[in-house]
Amino acid sequence: MKESKFLTDIKTLRERARKELNQGAVTPGYRADRNTVIKILNEALATEIICVLRYKRHFCMASGINAQSVAQEFLQHANEEQVHADQIAQRIVQLGGEPDFSPEGLAGRSHSEYVEGDNLIDMIKEDLVAERIAIDSYREMINYLNTDDPTTRRMLEGILAMEEEHADDLVSLLEEMGSKK
Numbered sequence: 001m002k003e004s005k006f007l008t009d010i011k012t013l014r015e016r017a018r019k020e021l022n023q024g025a026v027t028p029g030y031r032a033d034r035n036t037v038i039k040i041l042n043e044a045l046a047t048e049i050i051c052v053l054r055y056k057r058h059f060c061m062a063s064g065i066n067a068q069s070v071a072q073e074f075l076q077h078a079n080e081e082q083v084h085a086d087q088i089a090q091r092i093v094q095l096g097g098e099p100d101f102s103p104e105g106l107a108g109r110s111h112s113e114y115v116e117g118d119n120l121i122d123m124i125k126e127d128l129v130a131e132r133i134a135i136d137s138y139r140e141m142i143n144y145l146n147t148d149d150p151t152t153r154r155m156l157e158g159i160l161a162m163e164e165e166h167a168d169d170l171v172s173l174l175e176e177m178g179s180k181k
């Protein structure tokens with residue numbers, strides 16, 4: 001069989017794997033710039049935490065004004081953003097970094113904003129704005145990673161798909177409430 005020039009030979013592969021064992025999942029073949037990846041993942045982590053906080057606030061406020069179906073949607077989104085935050089934090093650790101959960105500077109690290117909103121429509125609109133920011137920033141991260149870190153990329157693609165669903169849910173809520181924009 002002709003040897004493919006795209007594949008590393010078995011001997012080299014085995015030798016390389018024995019070096020720098022403390023790096024765990026990060027092997028010498030890792031092609032992305034690890035520090036940059038950890039930095040952008042920490043920004044994504046801050047974004048998700050801000051989204052959890054904003055959705056939780058909206059959930060509580062909507063419950064208070066007896067808008068149960070909207071409140072349930074907010075709660076579901078809050079829980080899903082929490083899952084994203086956990087996934088991202090775990091990936092940062094896997095890459096040898098430290099997840100930044102510090103409340104100090106959290107809003108500044110986040111791409112999306114924490115806006116409380118004065119009424120139900122405002123809350124939904126602010127959540128939609130935040131989702132649209134997240135959608136664009138995840139898309140950029142995915143493009144940046146390209147084929148250099150397929151695992152992080154796949155994780156971000158999964159999150160992006162869910163943010164798109166969230167945005168879609170919020171547009172439907174606005175339509176149901178008779179407010180298109």
Ligand SMILES: [Fe+2]
Nearest residue numbers: 048080081084
């Ligand atoms: Fe999210």
Ligand SMILES: [Fe+2]
Nearest residue numbers: 131162163166
């Ligand atoms: Fe979302």
